Amino acid sequence: MNRLMKPGIRERETLLNSGLLAALGVESVAAMMEIAVIGNLPARQILFREGEPADLLHCVLSGYVRVYKLDPDGREADVELYGPGDLIGASVVLDGGRYTATAQAAEPALIARFDLKRVRDIANRRPDLAVALTHALSAQLAKAFASLANDRLHTAPQRVARFLLAHCIVEGKPASFRLPYQKSLLAGKLGLAPEALSRAFSMLRGYGVNVRGRLVHINDPEALRRV
Amino acid sequence: MNRLMKPGIRERETLLNSGLLAALGVESVAAMMEIAVIGNLPARQILFREGEPADLLHCVLSGYVRVYKLDPDGREADVELYGPGDLIGASVVLDGGRYTATAQAAEPALIARFDLKRVRDIANRRPDLAVALTHALSAQLAKAFASLANDRLHTAPQRVARFLLAHCIVEGKPASFRLPYQKSLLAGKLGLAPEALSRAFSMLRGYGVNVRGRLVHINDPEALRRV
Structure with a gap:
């Protein structure tokens, strides 16, 4: 990621209104803000790849990020498109595992990222963060089911x-x-x-x-x- | 659901080894066991329908449960098949909303169910439950992405x-x-x-x-x- 920085006033405001942080109590917001790092991504930059050890949680502040899976022969299948305010569900890996899909900036994008180990530490202390992650993931599971049904029907x-x-x-x-x-x-x-x-x-x-x-x-x- | 009952010794053991409860600390296990209700479902019985207010969280103890979405013209698209030990991800609705898909016993099944309001209360007090739900949902999101990619490729x-x-x-x-x-x-x-x-x-x-x-x-x- 290019030009990493602590969130400025404008980025803090966007983050506060994002799906994940908007659901948190003030203390958890402060804890997440403390570890947030903001970065500009040029179009086509990879955020993370399927199979890599997962170390960062990502939220989109502006632009779009596509998440896809790769066939052994290199063909790509898009599985989700994340836009402004979205938590990238495919980056919620709290169990120390690996990313199960690849994320790429679909156009120039502004991203907030959070060290997953520290997110896990906060979630283990603060139920509101863990519950907010559960909400976000259950909404994303519903969206994935809707895409699957849409394809099939x-x-x-x-x-x-x-x-x-x-x-x-x-x-x-x-x-x-x-x-x-x-x-x-x-x-x-x-x-x-x-x-x-x-x-x-x-x-x-x-x-x-x-x-x-x-x-x-x-x-x-x-x-x-x-x- | 037919013949509702508190879990007996055998059901408690199956529940303890299920994906969700296996990840919890002893106190959260006790809290979840306290509210668990076991039921036998005949084949084709509906557990919940898309659009209904969500009131129960479900785990499969034996048998299979299919989750599907319906078209306005009544065609069904299966989106997930849950088997023994699985938390039914489509029933994780902690925000007081509605089910976003329909679940049906695909064959005679033994199910554990939990009042969602009480699950929410426990999760709001005990981060280990909320974190375990996050793990389960992130694994299920990965599975849904894999199905979507499999269909598309x-x-x-x-x-x-x-x-x-x-x-x-x-x-x-x-x-x-x-x-x-x-x-x-x-x-x-x-x-x-x-x-x-x-x-x-x-x-x-x-x-x-x-x-x-x-x-x-x-x-x-x-x-x-x-x-």
Whole structure:
């Protein structure tokens, strides 16, 4: 990680509002702030690799971090995409074990990291930290189950339609929005090859979806719901 | 659940060796034993449904419990299969929320259940319980990521081959073993329709795999590795 630093005022505020720290009592917040280190990551930098001894817990302050697993022949399967405020669940290894997936900055990102041994020490003294980690992980397990079910139940165009509907705020009315990240990341998140995502977007044109770069216009959300 | 009871000597021993309780200090074990209730479930009985307020934490003592998500049109996607000793991760809802998936006994099963409010009270006093829940959930998140990657990277015959190799104990030598559960459960676990599992088994005959009922014989594990 480049330019490691203690959190400044702005980073402290972002950290305080992050999923993990927002759930803690003041004393545990202070203990976690004390050991927090902030770092800027350039796009594509690896945070940790599957199989390495786990030594750091990570939270995303800005940007996106993709977590993936590798096949022996080098193919990658994205399994989670973490954004601003997210605890990287794959880095919660309190038992002294190894990382079970690889994490990479998907774009320039600001990350808070915490020494796992010290996190474990704090968690062993302070139930609120351990309970907050349990909450975060159980929410992430639910998300992983939802991804697995989405893959197993839905075709590529259906997965894309569901993603668009979940991000289109105005119920039932035409809407425009900007994809929160590049299409290649969206493809990975939905378990699709980039070509399969392009084909799905082409197919969705027939349902009133227009895409220009990262800008998406949905003419008829109701039609999209019937894909 | 039928025939609710306090745990007897045999159930206490099974519970003590289960993933969750084995990790606890004596006082937390006593606190959890105090609130444990044991029940026999007939096959196909529902333990909890997606969307219901979560009130009970569940551990499997014997048998298998499948956890699945439902589509609005009623199709089911299995997302996890829990066996003897497993904490049902989908029932770890400490924040007073709702279950995010449905759990059903896949065959007659013996279950220990714990009132979630009381589990939360104990976890708020005893960090070892909260830390043990964190361990269990982080292992289950890793398993869910592995399933997701397996679905995304491998064809049906490859998924079956990998499952067989993981359960074939003698490295490199011909081996026979009995599937731990029915084929319909294996299909769900691997994200396959029952017909797709049958086709995969037929295809694997060419790689020296013979299946009779739940009995599997692997003639050449090395060939299977190349599927």
